Amino acid sequence: MFFLLLAVVTVWPQQPIVSFETTQGFCLANEKGLATLCVDDRDNKSVVRAVHDLAAHVERVTGRRPAIEKKAKKGGVVIGTIGESRFVDALVKKGQLSVEGIRGQWESFVIQTVGEI
Secondary structure, three states: OOOOOOOOOOOOOOOOOOOOOOOOOOOOEEOOEEOOEEEOOOOOHHHHHHHHHHHHHHHHHHOOOOOEEOOOOOOOEEEOOOOOOHHHHHHHHOOOOOOOOOOOOOOOOOOOOOOOO
């Protein structure tokens, strides 16, 4: 008896994740400097580690390591977990960050530009 398993894979074009153009979006690193990564040290240990891993990846690509702050900073990238990050929860409470589409889900994210923190 023989079994044949046929897998069909459809590849859809995706928008690039890494770009060297700064016409839109948020720039993590350029010739002028690096964005600061902001993570609440009370957040889940795996999130804090992921931020440090991201800093290491940026350094491997650019030769410069971004600063990691334990408090939210203007112009920084806030990374955190709903219900565990004071920064994220404050933004949600102020109505500056909408998380309804990801609340209660695993490994979900929102990328959003907010005003003053």
